[in-house]
Amino acid sequence: MKLDQLRAFIAVVETGSFRSAADAIHKTQPGISAAVKALEEQFGFLLFDRNSYRPTLTPEGHAFFLQSQKLMSQALQLENLGNDLAQGTEAPLQLCLSQMALDDNCMSRIKAFQRQHADIALDITTDHLYGVQEKLAKNQCEIAIGPRYGLDDRHAFIELNKITMIAVISPELLATLNTSDTKIKQQSLYAIPQILVNDTTANASENGHRYVLPTGKRWYVNDFQAKKTLLVHGLGWARMPKHCIQAELSNGQLVPIEVENFTSQNQLPIFMIRLRHQTQSSQANAFWEMMKGFSNSTGSDL
Missing domain, CATH: 3.40.190.10 (Periplasmic binding protein-like II)
Structure with missing residues (x-):
């Protein structure tokens, strides 16, 4: 498998025909056809269903196309990096x-x-x-x-350094709990969603979250900004980095809570x-x- 073959295959998919692919990447149409045929012969399956007017991806071809795009993108990044290094330009520091x-x-x-x-x-x-x-x-x-x-x-x-994590809720939602206890019983929160940020790892599981009530509703969001927005609008409770909600704590949109037998506040290194x-x-x-x-x-x- 060669990058030129993948480039030809991708061009056919993106342009919709072998002729258009040849024009797009400045190759001859027979050259495009030969490149695609070589890939099909190497792996033993058809990339295109050629019975229709325009070449249509087979299921195997569709899966192959998705990975081909990723590989070509990485190859382009590597090529750009090589050019930058040759010119004395260092790659960005990735954090x-x-x-x-x-x-x-x-x-x-x-x-x-x-x-x-x-x-x-x-x-x-x-x-x-x-x-x-x-x-x-x-x-x-x-x-x-x-x-x-x-x-x-x-x-x-x-x-x-260390950051402070603190459990919070909106005062309006807190009022619905009808509790005067210093610490809120876990059972009182079971009907209210605990809002969590998704673990994005390939094998993500609830084990990624260390501070979760064993019972009760859970809502998941993609970031802390979305989490804060839901909290301010009274759609749940959660632990938050204190520095992220300092303004909301100061103006009373959110209030700290102590939950019984739960780490409501701690310092996180x-x-x-x-x-x-x-x-x-x-x-x-x-x-x-x-x-x-x-x-x-x-x-x-x-």
């Missing part, structure tokens, strides 16, 4: 930040790094729970910043993380050392 770690402490450190290393481009993605470490495992980032979910001997990590075996770029090493210099906390950086 993955946990959504809950985006407080002033984290942002001020990244801002300080960018000021000192203005020539280093940053490629920043965000994730949640074990998804942060999964980005590292899949080589989709060089350094991650987040809580200590899934860390083991494969990881080097340094504690950067935030770590800078990398893989021990992964070769680090010069940008990643510069970032690691500068962030490490900000931190006097514990970790495992051996």
Whole structure:
């Protein structure tokens, strides 16, 4: 299998015909046909149903097309990287930040790094729970910043700071509980959705969430902004990073709650993380050392 063959196959799918594909990628129509035929012969199945007026993907062809697109995209990225490196342009430093770690402490450190290393481009993605470490495992980032979910001997990590997690609810929804107890009984919350941010890992399960009532409704959202919006509108209760809801706590849109036999509030350490075996770029090493210099906390950086 060659990239030119995949490029020809993708062109046929995207343009709708062998003739149009030939024009699109500046090849002859016989050359396009030969490339597609070579792929079909190599794998032993038809990519197109040629009985119709226009070539139509077979079920096998459709699955093959989806993966071909991904491979060609990666090949293009690699080609662009090679060109950049040849011209002396370094690739961006890829970071993955946990959504809950985006407080002033984290942002001020990244801002300080960018000021000192203005020539280093940053490629920043965000994730949640074990998804942060999964980005590292899949080589989709060089350094991650987040809580200590899934860390083991494969990881080097340094504690950067701690954030406060706090259980909250809207005052209107709290009033419907009709309770005067200092601590809310878990049973009182069973009918109210506990709002959780989805674990995005490939093998995601409820085990990714450490602070969940064993019984009761659960609603899932994609990020903390959506979570906060549902909370403010009285559609559930949840644990939230305090720095994300400081304004809502101050203006009374949300109020803290204490739930019986439940960790309603705690300090959550935030770590800078990398893989021990992964070769680090010069940008990643510069970032690691500068962030490490900000931190006097514990970790495992051996």
